[in-house]
Amino acid sequence: MLPFARVTIIGLGLIGSSVARAVRAKMPTVRLMAYDADSAVRERAREIDLCDDIADAAGTAVIDADLVLLCVPVGAMGQAAASIAADLPPEAIVSDTGSAKASIAAAIRQALPHATVVPGHPVAGTEHSGPDAGFASLFEGRWCILTPDGDTDPAAVMRVSTFWEKLGAQTEIMDARHHDLVLAVTSHVPHLIAYSIVGTASDLEEVTQSEVIKFSAGGFRDFTRIAASDPTMWRDVFLQNREAVLEILQRLTEDVTMLQRAIRWGDGDQLFDLFTRTRAIRRSIIEQGQDSAEPDFGRSHGG
Ligand SMILES: NC(=O)C1=CN([C@@H]2O[C@H](COP(=O)(O)OP(=O)(O)OC[C@H]3O[C@@H](n4cnc5c(N)ncnc54)[C@H](O)[C@@H]3O)[C@@H](O)[C@H]2O)C=CC1
Numbered sequence: 001m002l003p004f005a006r007v008t009i010i011g012l013g014l015i016g017s018s019v020a021r022a023v024r025a026k027m028p029t030v031r032l033m034a035y036d037a038d039s040a041v042r043e044r045a046r047e048i049d050l051c052d053d054i055a056d057a058a059g060t061a062v063i064d065a066d067l068v069l070l071c072v073p074v075g076a077m078g079q080a081a082a083s084i085a086a087d088l089p090p091e092a093i094v095s096d097t098g099s100a101k102a103s104i105a106a107a108i109r110q111a112l113p114h115a116t117v118v119p120g121h122p123v124a125g126t127e128h129s130g131p132d133a134g135f136a137s138l139f140e141g142r143w144c145i146l147t148p149d150g151d152t153d154p155a156a157v158m159r160v161s162t163f164w165e166k167l168g169a170q171t172e173i174m175d176a177r178h179h180d181l182v183l184a185v186t187s188h189v190p191h192l193i194a195y196s197i198v199g200t201a202s203d204l205e206e207v208t209q210s211e212v213i214k215f216s217a218g219g220f221r222d223f224t225r226i227a228a229s230d231p232t233m234w235r236d237v238f239l240q241n242r243e244a245v246l247e248i249l250q251r252l253t254e255d256v257t258m259l260q261r262a263i264r265w266g267d268g269d270q271l272f273d274l275f276t277r278t279r280a281i282r283r284s285i286i287e288q289g290q291d292s293a294e295p296d297f298g299r300s301h302g303g
């Protein structure tokens with residue numbers, strides 16, 4: 001039994017086009033509609049036959065949907081929700097894929113005060129973006145976090161959960177603020193560190209650009225992959241998850257200062273103890289099979 005018969009995707013970039021491909025692959029009888037604000041993306045989506053129909057207006061795309069999935073940058077979620085308000089069927093469920101949750105859920109609910117909203121976040125992606133970057137297996141074996149509020153109809157939450165499970169993901173329900181803190185430490189601040197270190201390397205006056213490229217060894221190379229992620233998407237994530245990111249950055253700054261002191265005073269034990277602890281964390285991630293960030297993940301797909 002399928003959780004939804006008529007699915008509409010708003011925003012056909014990496015995530016929206018991956019959902020479209022995965023729905024086609026795993027639930028082929030679902031009628032798939034979509035809209036993207038960018039006419040070139042709509043054109044490309046038609047060319048590669050991503051969906052059954054691509055509408056030229058958001059309202060047209062949702063007119064008889066039973067699930068509407070907003071897959072736009074988090075800063076555009078409120079506007080995307082407002083653009084479907086007049087045409088959304090009253091029984092439709094609205095969900096999203098945004099990387100930050102509390103402020104996005106509030107923006108969607110404000111634009112659609114009468115809709116059933118089940119906010120979500122598939123914790124799966126790559127540094128690529130756009131409709132050609134998506135792939136059907138993106139969500140397989142990955143988590144999708146749902147952050148409904150206490151008033152949301154449990155049946156609606158269950159249907160959205162089943163939808164993601166059909167696409168191969170495991171789902172977990174979480175409080176939106178807790179989600180934002182967890183993702184700040186596991187995803188958002190790591191991206192900020194990557195953007196920052198790659199920027200620092202390219203600004204170093206005594207090191208040339210060609211040396212940065214030529215001697216990009218393991219660690220730095222991995223940072224450059226992350227730092228190639230979409231600027232619009234990540235600008236929006238930091239602005240929308242401001243509080244949690246600032247909280248984690250404060251702690252990180254204190255920890256880096258401690259490391260700075262250990263290096264200055266030659267406190268090898270402190271460095272060794274930390275590196276031993278972090279190595280154990282990496283090993284337990286591998287043991288739990290959560291190692292999809294291995295080097296070639298995402299490199300062989302799209303973009
Ligand atoms: N890129 C990643 O690895 C992941 C991204 N996400 C989240 O999923 C969402 C989508 O991300 P991506 O697919 O990577 O972005 P993307 O940049 O590849 O695609 C976003 C698409 O949304 C369209 N768009 C922007 N404003 C719109 C509007 N008002 N109405 C309709 N279309 C609009 C753009 O034209 C673009 O085609 C974001 O909220 C992001 O935080 C979640 C998990 C992973």
Ligand SMILES: O=C(O)C(=O)Cc1ccc(O)cc1
Binds near residue numbers: 098126
């Ligand atoms: O490419 C990577 O390493 C990622 O971390 C992908 C990613 C980006 C944003 C998310 O909200 C979830 C996953």
